[in-house]
Amino acid sequence: MLPDEELGEEKGHACHEVSPQTTPEVEMLDAYSRAVIAVVDAVGPAVVSLFTSGNPSHGGVEQQGAGSGFILAPDGYLLTNSHVVGKSKQLRTVFTSGQKTTAAVVGRDPDTDLAVLRAEATALPYATLGDSSQLRVGQLVIAMGNPLGFESTVSTGVISALGRAFRSQNGRLIENVIQHTAPLNPGNSGGPLLDSRGRVIGINTAIITAAQGIGFAIPANTAKWVVSHLIRHGRVKRSYLGFHARDRKLDRRLARLHRLEQDTAAEIMMVDPQGPASKAGLKEGDLVVAIDENPLFSVDDLQRSLAEHKPGIAVRLMFIRRLELLNVMIEPVEAN
Structure with missing residues (x-):
């Protein structure tokens, strides 16, 4: 028997390493991956885990995360969902760097399911609110959060509908909601929904598990004026x-x-x-x-x-x- 190399040469075939072919589809996937990676690298440090105030569970293990949020300004202002905050006056915040601190509730608006917190920290990395009026159905979106305390969990999808409405926990109808297909997990509530340039275009607020992972987000333009009222008054006077x-x-x-x-x-x-x-x-x-x-x-x-x-x-x-x-x-x- 001849060695494989000699057998190949005897048959006139040059032996070489097989490598994947570069096709337009592969190049497109690479561009898609690069876009998502760039957004995660840029915005990931601004996403935080939120824990309700309370004692650790037996054995000293920290309690399950209440939800996610993200830093709005370097002086510690955070944005999350009102239902994540609940009736708490203060939450515990864990940054992706491992830093832990407390965050006081600045204000809540159950009608839009938004809340602003102020963490006891400065010089923080922060995310930027984009213009949600320019969104289009079919547009790529990236959802980030820290479900169950697992930092910087990422999922992608597209905007599937605009102008949706559903009822908040207090029974009021939340209007003009973004519907998207990025899979969400328990604890993603309050995390940012981002476009391919890393701008926050929505705040993830709910998931209908019976509907195969339909996600919803409050538009960034709604968040802009709600945040200004919460910082000034602690609530939205409407x-x-x-x-x-x-x-x-x-x-x-x-x-x-x-x-x-x-x-x-x-x-x-x-x-x-x-x-x-x-x-x-x-x-x-x-x-x-x-x-x-x-x-x-x-x-x-x-x-x-x-x-x-x-x-x-x-x-x-x-x-x-x-x-x-x-x-x-x-x-x-x-x-x-």
Whole structure:
């Protein structure tokens, strides 16, 4: 018998090491991997584990993590979910560096399931809130968190829908929510949802396990104005009109007919039968396009305007019903 090398030479075949072929698909996967790795390297240090205050379990083992959060500013401000914080006044925070500290609750907003904490630390790595109004269905997203205390757990997916709504733990409808396919695990709540450039475009807030891992996130644009109110007041002071809405694309012909500046509006999804909107005659399907002569481009614009408006002082809503442009004066009440 001839050795394999000699057998190969005798048959006229040159022996060589087999290596994977470089194909467009492989190159594309490499680019995808590089994008995810770059985001993880850049944002990972800003993601933290949160533990509710309390005694360690028997044997001195630290309790299971309540959830995740991420650093908003180098002076220790953190953003997470309101339901992660619960009724706690203070939480324990663990950074990816291993540093541990306490974090006081600055404020909570159960209506958007957001909360701001202040950690006793400075010069921290932080993440940047992006512009969620530019999101598109099918866009790559990266979810990060520290589920069960396992730091920097990463999953990827795409945006599967925009403008979703679901009820928070206090029963209120959370509007304008991002739906995505990045798998989430228990404890991911409060972690960032990122775009391919590492900008936070949402805060992961819920998962429907029976629906094969559908994830939801509060948009970054909602978080921006909620955070400012929580830091200033400890809560969001908002007026209540008595309806829930979602973003809706306006037909171009309809926008031109009424000479509107925008191509989007807030579509009324549900009207509280006991609320101001019902008394003013607003109905499901009405498209709200302006408040006090200011154009509304999204539900965030409406919520931001109401958060800055005093209850009891009437506002003028401009809305479209079928093809007709209408106006109504409505007196908001203080949200409970």
